[in-house]
Amino acid sequence: MAQPSAKYLGVKSGVADWLREGRWKFGQAIPSEPVLAHRFGVSVGTVRRAVDELVAENILVRQQGRGTFVASHTRDYLFNVFFRIVNKDGQKERSTPRLLSFRRVAADRTTAAALRIAHGAPVYRIRNLIMLRRTAVAFDDIRLPERLFPGLTEYALSQRETTVYGVLQQRYGVNVLWAEELVSAVIAGGSLRTLLDLTRPSAVLKVQRTAYTYRDVPIDFRYRFVSTAHHGYQIFLGRH
Amino acid sequence: MAQPSAKYLGVKSGVADWLREGRWKFGQAIPSEPVLAHRFGVSVGTVRRAVDELVAENILVRQQGRGTFVASHTRDYLFNVFFRIVNKDGQKERSTPRLLSFRRVAADRTTAAALRIAHGAPVYRIRNLIMLRRTAVAFDDIRLPERLFPGLTEYALSQRETTVYGVLQQRYGVNVLWAEELVSAVIAGGSLRTLLDLTRPSAVLKVQRTAYTYRDVPIDFRYRFVSTAHHGYQIFLGRH
DNA sequence: TTCGATTTGTTCGTATGTATT
DNA sequence: TAATACATACGAACAAATCGA
Numbered sequence: 267m268a269q270p271s272a273k274y275l276g277v278k279s280g281v282a283d284w285l286r287e288g289r290w291k292f293g294q295a296i297p298s299e300p301v302l303a304h305r306f307g308v309s310v311g312t313v314r315r316a317v318d319e320l321v322a323e324n325i326l327v328r329q330q331g332r333g334t335f336v337a338s339h340t341r342d343y344l345f346n347v348f349f350r351i352v353n354k355d356g357q358k359e360r361s362t363p364r365l366l367s368f369r370r371v372a373a374d375r376t377t378a379a380a381l382r383i384a385h386g387a388p389v390y391r392i393r394n395l396i397m398l399r400r401t402a403v404a405f406d407d408i409r410l411p412e413r414l415f416p417g418l419t420e421y422a423l424s425q426r427e428t429t430v431y432g433v434l435q436q437r438y439g440v441n442v443l444w445a446e447e448l449v450s451a452v453i454a455g456g457s458l459r460t461l462l463d464l465t466r467p468s469a470v471l472k473v474q475r476t477a478y479t480y481r482d483v484p485i486d487f488r489y490r491f492v493s494t495a496h497h498g499y500q501i502f503l504g505r506h
Numbered sequence: 507m508a509q510p511s512a513k514y515l516g517v518k519s520g521v522a523d524w525l526r527e528g529r530w531k532f533g534q535a536i537p538s539e540p541v542l543a544h545r546f547g548v549s550v551g552t553v554r555r556a557v558d559e560l561v562a563e564n565i566l567v568r569q570q571g572r573g574t575f576v577a578s579h580t581r582d583y584l585f586n587v588f589f590r591i592v593n594k595d596g597q598k599e600r601s602t603p604r605l606l607s608f609r610r611v612a613a614d615r616t617t618a619a620a621l622r623i624a625h626g627a628p629v630y631r632i633r634n635l636i637m638l639r640r641t642a643v644a645f646d647d648i649r650l651p652e653r654l655f656p657g658l659t660e661y662a663l664s665q666r667e668t669t670v671y672g673v674l675q676q677r678y679g680v681n682v683l684w685a686e687e688l689v690s691a692v693i694a695g696g697s698l699r700t701l702l703d704l705t706r707p708s709a710v711l712k713v714q715r716t717a718y719t720y721r722d723v724p725i726d727f728r729y730r731f732v733s734t735a736h737h738g739y740q741i742f743l744g745r746h
Numbered sequence: 747t748t749c750g751a752t753t754t755g756t757t758c759g760t761a762t763g764t765a766t767t
Numbered sequence: 768t769a770a771t772a773c774a775t776a777c778g779a780a781c782a783a784a785t786c787g788a
């Protein structure tokens with residue numbers, strides 16, 4: 267057992283294991299640092315170091331005087347991290363979704379590869395319009411693997427007060443941690459032009475996203491088409 | 507002066523100031539932790555905390571047994587962080603630049619605002635083609651403030667073995683730490699179509715970038731137009 | 747409102763381990 | 768081998784925020 271590895275790493279993976287097992291729910295407090303220290307047989311400083319890293323990875327949240335909590339990704343957090351559409355001034359605006367359709371379909375080859383499931387395995391397909399100031403700015407075509415989210419209903423999505431990711435967190439305890447996107451430019455075709463209210467043939471962004479949870483398990487594969495007539499897609503490189 | 511703020515933050519900004527002033531060159535070692543502790547009148551642990559954060563921000567690099575060094579951003583690092591064009595498989599390819607023009611001009615309003623300089627202040631304007639496998643994939647229109655990079659020449663840029671950012675680092679000791687981009691989709695017009703070898707009117711990405719060095723000082727404002735017929739723009743959200 | 751207990755935040759000092767020169 | 772530098776770990780003390788009695 268006496269690996270030549272640091273104790274704080276042991277504490278970190280121990281706590282991470284508990285989190286993955288769902289030992290505490292989102293927003294709940296984990297044991298205090300002295301308690302964890304005693305439980306792992308290390309000093310408080312060592313626990314702090316482990317918790318420091320989990321906080322840096324957005325897995326835990328500290329609050330002085332209260333405790334340390336399982337990161338509950340609020341609507342604000344999800345909005346800040348995963349919603350990148352801004353207006354020409356670089357400002358974000360509150361968006362409201364409009365659910366267009368919800369179906370259970372078989373995964374095509376691309377979807378299956380991205381979600382690492384079998385070709386033909388069942389996925390939910392969700393089509394969504396993103397409205398900013400009553401105009402449609404983006405169109406989403408989302409695939410979620412059924413195996414991870416059994417029993418997801420159109421009702422749950424239409425009634426939501428949060429993002430799709432918020433629903434996955436609240437109903438299934440699955441947290442989206444990061445995502446990879448591949449952006450290209452295309453000329454909007456017929457149905458897309460109708461959806462986005464484009465009077466003339468226009469260039470739009472085509473964003474292909476795969477989102478991941480703990481252990482880099484993919485949970486969301488989607489296309490998003492963004493009209494950039496009055497908006498843009500904001501990116502940060504090299505942290506911030 | 508006795509702000510209710512932590513000492514380690516004082517050490518951190520003190521060291522960051524030294525770096526911005528160019529007190530040490532890239533790759534050089536900064537004073538050891540005990541020396542810094544003595545100089546700032548704090549304990550070694552406090553210095554470590556400050557250095558920890560600067561390391562996390564890619565500003566310093568530690569090496570056990572050797573010392574702590576000013577991060578020297580290699581071509582590989584700059585390529586990985588700031589070059590986001592990938593092929594349809596999501597793989598990056600080595601790119602070669604082709605310098606089209608180099609001029610000294612007055613900053614227009616947009617450039618001046620982005621670079622936080624006076625309207626009309628001198629800037630270098632660099633036009634650049636990015637070649638991947640002998641085909642032009644992107645066109646750059648770059649503005650750098652002359653005040654920060656006096657005496658920059660076309661020769662220095664054309665002879666470079668690295669990126670533009672590499673030149674700024676090597677010749678002026680200025681490190682690009684992060685950048686903000688605003689991406690939109692446009693239909694390529696006449697001259698752009700010629701440059702990018704587009705036979706038909708095509709949608710291309712228009713990337714507007716502002717890059718920053720220490721203390722969030724802007725040093726590069728550019729437009730990049732990317733042909734996404736055979737390539738895409740890769741983005742990561744929420745760390746990686 | 748006040749007070750005390752609890753919890754995280756900051757700082758210090760010390761000791762030991764490991765990598766480099 | 769010895770000196771130097773960073774890495775890890777421990778323990779202690781006090782500050783600041785929170786919460787309930």
